[in-house]
Amino acid sequence: MAFTRKPWAEPYKIKVVEPLKMTTREYRLEKIKEAGYNTFLLRSEDVYIDILTDSGTNAMSDYQWAGMMLGDEAYAGSKNFYYLEENVQKYYSYKYVVPTHQGRGAEHLISKALIRPGHYVPGNMYFTTTRAHQELAGGTFVDVIIDEAHDSQAELPFKGNVDLNKFQALIDKVGGENIPYITVGATVNMAGGQPVSMANIKAVSDLAHKHGIRVILDATRVTENAYFIQQREEGYKNKSIQEILYEFCSYTDGATVSGKKDVYTNIGGFVAVNDPEIFDQLRNMVVVYEGLHTYGGLAGRDMEAMSRGIEEMVQQDNIEFRIKQVEYLGNLLIEAGIPIVRPVGGHAVFLDAKRIYDHIPQEQYPAQALAADLYIHSGVRAMERGIVSAGRNKETGEEYKPKLELVRLTIPRRVYTQSHLDVVAYSIIDLYQNRHETTGLKMVYEPSVLRFFQARFERL
Ligand code: F0G
Numbered sequence: 269m270a271f272t273r274k275p276w277a278e279p280y281k282i283k284v285v286e287p288l289k290m291t292t293r294e295y296r297l298e299k300i301k302e303a304g305y306n307t308f309l310l311r312s313e314d315v316y317i318d319i320l321t322d323s324g325t326n327a328m329s330d331y332q333w334a335g336m337m338l339g340d341e342a343y344a345g346s347k348n349f350y351y352l353e354e355n356v357q358k359y360y361s362y363k364y365v366v367p368t369h370q371g372r373g374a375e376h377l378i379s380k381a382l383i384r385p386g387h388y389v390p391g392n393m394y395f396t397t398t399r400a401h402q403e404l405a406g407g408t409f410v411d412v413i414i415d416e417a418h419d420s421q422a423e424l425p426f427k428g429n430v431d432l433n434k435f436q437a438l439i440d441k442v443g444g445e446n447i448p449y450i451t452v453g454a455t456v457n458m459a460g461g462q463p464v465s466m467a468n469i470k471a472v473s474d475l476a477h478k479h480g481i482r483v484i485l486d487a488t489r490v491t492e493n494a495y496f497i498q499q500r501e502e503g504y505k506n507k508s509i510q511e512i513l514y515e516f517c518s519y520t521d522g523a524t525v526s527g528k529k530d531v532y533t534n535i536g537g538f539v540a541v542n543d544p545e546i547f548d549q550l551r552n553m554v555v556v557y558e559g560l561h562t563y564g565g566l567a568g569r570d571m572e573a574m575s576r577g578i579e580e581m582v583q584q585d586n587i588e589f590r591i592k593q594v595e596y597l598g599n600l601l602i603e604a605g606i607p608i609v610r611p612v613g614g615h616a617v618f619l620d621a622k623r624i625y626d627h628i629p630q631e632q633y634p635a636q637a638l639a640a641d642l643y644i645h646s647g648v649r650a651m652e653r654g655i656v657s658a659g660r661n662k663e664t665g666e667e668y669k670p671k672l673e674l675v676r677l678t679i680p681r682r683v684y685t686q687s688h689l690d691v692v693a694y695s696i697i698d699l700y701q702n703r704h705e706t707t708g709l710k711m712v713y714e715p716s717v718l719r720f721f722q723a724r725f726e727r728l
Pocket of ligand 1: 320322323370371372373395397398453488489525526527528537
């Protein structure tokens with residue numbers, strides 16, 4: 269056999285397998301109807317290849333599983349907590365850490381600690397749970413990402429960057445004293461997993477600190493961000509992921525982390541800061557909402573899996589394979605002429621539903637329809653990231669109409685092989701051929717917060 273390129277393979281071998289279930293088209297038609305055309309409401313059993321999310325769906329390593337047996341399930345002062353604290357200090361640079369059950373637990377605490385009614389919270393594009401907690405605390409989110417991030421076809425190496433002019437304009441308008449912090453997501457999930465450059469985080473940090481504004485990093489996928497810096501930013505080619513990660517975090521005042529992504533666990537998260545007074549507030553609040561400050565809603569074994577996951581996430585072969593696997597799927601689709609967000613991001617390939625279903629207006633939820641149709645077609649489960657996810661403006665009640673109307677094909681870490689991705693690409697290409705045969709949806713049930721998780725639809 270002739271190779272057109274040097275082959276590459278997963279930097280691990282498989283020790284435990286979980287069988288997949290194939291179903292018929294008729295069966296899936298019935299199941300998606302029952303689920304109100306919302307892939308979040310399907311039963312996992314009825315899914316063939318599950319690329320709904322990379323959150324908590326990772327395969328842990330034997331090193332992590334071995335650590336699970338070392339869980340110190342003490343109510344207070346578990347040794348697994350101290351190990352987690354040590355690794356957060358060593359890898360992320362922050363002094364103080366409070367564990368939480370997952371990322372949104374961390375967002376809840378930091379929002380409640382720092383945001384007061386009337387405050388503005390800028391960020392490089394919104395993330396669903398992050399913005400929800402900021403609004404629940406009385407804040408108003410303001411998007412300060414560069415314009416190009418809203419254009420699916422703009423090819424930029426750091427499409428997640430903060431637009432410093434937009435940030436400055438907000439400071440001029442409302443005053444630094446009304447901005448408790450800026451949230452910087454790296455990478456930016458809703459923009460397609462796009463990274464932030466080291467130069468940008470440094471500049472954001474300088475501007476923010478000049479006005480007494482803190483920088484809070486959403487470090488959920490910051491290892492993926494570090495890899496892009498290593499590959500794309502001048503001066504970082506010979507630096508390790510660990511060094512880049514540490515430097516990046518060092519420009520910020522704290523971070524919220526969902527351990528369910530980069531850190532390769534199935535549950536867990538934390539919030540970390542440098543300021544002892546903020547730490548004190550977080551530590552007092554975590555007791556009310558999550559659990560004692562040395563477990564934050566987690567079992568000791570979960571904290572152990574996180575600490576070990578942190579050590580694995582910075583290993584070059586792991587992160588490189590992770591990013592290249594996502595890129596592999598993206599390239600198969602690009603070669604077939606399927607419109608996707610460019611460049612391919614860190615954790616997912618995003619289908620441009622506006623272009624694929626160009627016959628369905630945004631009010632009829634083209635991305636929601638495309639995710640449902642992909643499931644019907646092949647049992648592949650993806651998710652909507654468009655108008656349904658964007659929700660409504662909390663003042664006017666109007667639906668936000670994001671420029672990006674996307675379906676996210678999110679790749680869990682260490683779970684699927686290249687063959688699975690071939691099947692996914694094949695299914696999408698096949699669906700694309702007959703894309704104009706489908707119709708849009710109408711929403712028949714709408715939850716008041718984070719509606720995309722539980723909303724129900726009917727076919728028009
Ligand atoms: N920040 C980002 C950038 C995220 O992607 C997520 C979760 C969170 C915070 C919240 O963390 O789920 O542990 O509470 N993203 C998942 C996803 C849900 O599918 O993208 P969590």
